[in-house]
Amino acid sequence: MYRYDEFDHALVQDRVKQFSGQVQRRLAGEITEDEFKPLRLMNGVYLQLHAYMLRVAVPYGTLSSRQMRMLAHIARKYDKGYGHFTTRQNIQYNWPALKDIPAILEDLASVEMHALQTSGNCIRNVTSDQYAGVAANEVEDPRIWSEIIRQWSTLHPEFSFLPRKFKFAVTGAPEDRAAIRVHDIGIELVKGKDGRTAFDIYVGGGQGRTPMIGKLIGKAISQENLLTYLEAIMRVYNMHGRRDHLFKSRIKILVHTIGEEEMRRQVEEEFAAMQKDGPVELPKAEIERIQAYFAPPAYETLENDPAELNEAFEKTPAFARWVKQNVAAHKVPGYAIANISLKPVGGVAGDASSEQMEKVAELADAYSFSEIRVTHEQNLVLADVPQKDLFALWQELDANGLGTPNLGLITDQIVCPGLDYCNLANARSIPIGQAIAKKFEDLDRQNDIGELKIKISGCINACGHHHVGHIGILGVDKKGTEFYQVSLGGSADEKTSLGDITGPAFTEDKIVGAVENIVETYLSERQDGERFLDTYRRIGMKPFKEKLYAAH
Amino acid sequence: MAQHSNKMAQVQAVTANRLIDGVVVYLTAKGAWSEKLADAAIAEGKEAAEALLAKANPALEQQEIVEPYLFEIAEEDGTLVPASVRERIRMAGPTVRLDLGKQAEGKTA
Numbered sequence: 001m002y003r004y005d006e007f008d009h010a011l012v013q014d015r016v017k018q019f020s021g022q023v024q025r026r027l028a029g030e031i032t033e034d035e036f037k038p039l040r041l042m043n044g045v046y047l048q049l050h051a052y053m054l055r056v057a058v059p060y061g062t063l064s065s066r067q068m069r070m071l072a073h074i075a076r077k078y079d080k081g082y083g084h085f086t087t088r089q090n091i092q093y094n095w096p097a098l099k100d101i102p103a104i105l106e107d108l109a110s111v112e113m114h115a116l117q118t119s120g121n122c123i124r125n126v127t128s129d130q131y132a133g134v135a136a137n138e139v140e141d142p143r144i145w146s147e148i149i150r151q152w153s154t155l156h157p158e159f160s161f162l163p164r165k166f167k168f169a170v171t172g173a174p175e176d177r178a179a180i181r182v183h184d185i186g187i188e189l190v191k192g193k194d195g196r197t198a199f200d201i202y203v204g205g206g207q208g209r210t211p212m213i214g215k216l217i218g219k220a221i222s223q224e225n226l227l228t229y230l231e232a233i234m235r236v237y238n239m240h241g242r243r244d245h246l247f248k249s250r251i252k253i254l255v256h257t258i259g260e261e262e263m264r265r266q267v268e269e270e271f272a273a274m275q276k277d278g279p280v281e282l283p284k285a286e287i288e289r290i291q292a293y294f295a296p297p298a299y300e301t302l303e304n305d306p307a308e309l310n311e312a313f314e315k316t317p318a319f320a321r322w323v324k325q326n327v328a329a330h331k332v333p334g335y336a337i338a339n340i341s342l343k344p345v346g347g348v349a350g351d352a353s354s355e356q357m358e359k360v361a362e363l364a365d366a367y368s369f370s371e372i373r374v375t376h377e378q379n380l381v382l383a384d385v386p387q388k389d390l391f392a393l394w395q396e397l398d399a400n401g402l403g404t405p406n407l408g409l410i411t412d413q414i415v416c417p418g419l420d421y422c423n424l425a426n427a428r429s430i431p432i433g434q435a436i437a438k439k440f441e442d443l444d445r446q447n448d449i450g451e452l453k454i455k456i457s458g459c460i461n462a463c464g465h466h467h468v469g470h471i472g473i474l475g476v477d478k479k480g481t482e483f484y485q486v487s488l489g490g491s492a493d494e495k496t497s498l499g500d501i502t503g504p505a506f507t508e509d510k511i512v513g514a515v516e517n518i519v520e521t522y523l524s525e526r527q528d529g530e531r532f533l534d535t536y537r538r539i540g541m542k543p544f545k546e547k548l549y550a551a552h
Numbered sequence: 553m554a555q556h557s558n559k560m561a562q563v564q565a566v567t568a569n570r571l572i573d574g575v576v577v578y579l580t581a582k583g584a585w586s587e588k589l590a591d592a593a594i595a596e597g598k599e600a601a602e603a604l605l606a607k608a609n610p611a612l613e614q615q616e617i618v619e620p621y622l623f624e625i626a627e628e629d630g631t632l633v634p635a636s637v638r639e640r641i642r643m644a645g646p647t648v649r650l651d652l653g654k655q656a657e658g659k660t661a
Binding site: 026027029032033047048049050051052080095097098099348419420421425427428430431434480481482 | 575637641642647
């Protein structure tokens with residue numbers, strides 16, 4: 001993985017010193033909240049319902065075991081013993097005191113981490129595919145390009161005061177696990193005509209108040225031109241983005257307003273203007289320097305399906321179930337990708353205790369080259385586990401509440417913090433997710449239902465990705481009471497779609513029954529081999545809606 | 553925040569977050585700040601509410617607290633409680649972690 005060079009170290013240390021001084025002045029009463037708020041937001045510090053919240057960047061979701069141990073230490077020493085992994089592959093602490101934040105940032109810097117650009121109107125943490133580097137059919141490890149974009153966008157003076165926040169996602173595989181089409185810019189690595197890695201660039205996707213699917217603006221952009229092309233997009237947005245209207249300030253509104261063709265024309269015009277004095281290209285040596293950080297680890301020569309794995313399947317059905325659901329194929333023979341679910345029934349989606357973080361770090365050291373991935377679906381991944389070690393790994397995970405075999409099933413939900421923590425929320429999300437998980441707790445039932453992604457947001461900002469949930473749930477406030485609006489048919493993969501709203505919202509008491517009603521309709525209508533989404537796309541909203549509101 | 557306060561509310565109290573650690577606090581009749589809602593001064597009527605909110609100014613100016621605002625109080629089984637779900641959660645802590653927040657520290661009464 002990437003390691004800081006002297007410039008990274010200096011930059012992060014400078015920021016720690018600068019922000020520590022700002023916190024000291026704030027606590028001494030020398031600056032007001034109005035003056036301090038934009039400064040704290042540049043450093044990932046929010047003020048939520050019960051306390052401050054600190055959001056720490058995990059670039060493209062990759063962590064070393066050493067970094068994970070530090071995250072555990074911070075949770076224990078300065079917070080309440082846990083952290084929350086988010087849909088931007090970051091971690092949030094829910095209870096830090098402002099006075100402790102300088103010390104937390106010092107600790108983070110000691111393991112090459114920070115909270116830069118995790119809030120504010122800048123380019124946020126770049127997200128990527130959690131199977132980066134290990135998926136069999138990827139063009140190239142997307143983290144190479146995520147890292148290049150991270151370096152380019154970090155403290156970029158031209159893009160530090162954008163009309164609104166700006167999110168990038170990068171995938172190297174045709175299967176989109178990074179939701180690239182619902183990002184401000186989504187990048188898919190493709191093979192160019194010369195056989196080299198090139199980039200398809202989707203612009204203007206997003207969720208929130210006005211969900212949009214990104215448009216393919218740049219096709220097969222070359223490696224040398226990538227940053228110049230991205231810069232051209234950013235310049236068009238910086239010039240024409242609606243700074244005058246908060247709800248219209250994201251690039252998706254600009255692309256929607258002027259249209260795909262006009263957006264492409266303006267970007268290409270800007271791109272050409274930037275090169276009028278000669279090509280502005282990313283140096284080959286710089287690309288190779290970053291590529292070297294993501295070279296494959298020293299894999300052993302191993303066979304697929306080792307005898308000990310098959311023996312363990314026969315002896316321990318619970319292990320076989322976990323492998324079937326949570327383990328994915330690896331590009332190297334004899335290895336596997338192990339998904340660690342952070343969605344136990346009764347738990348809080350994405351939360352991990354200090355002890356669990358330390359256990360995952362220990363297991364990463366033992367079985368997966370000391371590296372951990374965070375997924376945008378709020379789970380963790382050990383990406384390089386020898387198949388012969390899967391049973392030992394599973395035993396440890398299972399003993400520590402980390403062995404839930406529910407990846408991609410109805411209990412593996414994205415759930416935002418909602419009104420239990422968040423200052424923007426209108427309704428609680430976590431208790432709804434928990435109640436649905438409890439209702440569908442039976443693993444045989446979950447497996448019978450098959451792939452079904454529920455995504456829950458506690459307000460229109462859609463941090464819980466409800467627009468792209470197979471079943472999406474949006475919490476709304478009606479005169480101080482929580483209601484839940486349901487949508488069907490959303491998806492964040494390579495066939496991205498936005499969900500359709502079923503109709504009137506449900507109360508807290510009725511929402512679980514509504515989900516069950518939808519699932520029953522699917523089970524009664526599905527044809528052989530269909531997932532929920534397939535059935536919905538075939539039969540449409542009508543049968544679901546008729547049954548859902550039959551009693552009204 | 554402000555969108556949760558009800559302009560028609562008759563009975564209100566003032567809340568804020570403490571600067572140093574962000575903890576939820578309530579304005580008392582003596583102009584101090586308490587972690588317990590039970591200590592909060594209650595204002596009835598619009599004028600009394602505005603006068604109460606003005607009492608938050610010294611602490612705001614001295615940078616002890618952040619973002620003070622009025623919120624509606626309701627009576628439930630003879631006790632005064634916040635009217636909105638949001639303020640009930642601020643008063644007690646996350647409904648999904650009863651081991652955390654004021655509810656775990658005996659500060660909800």
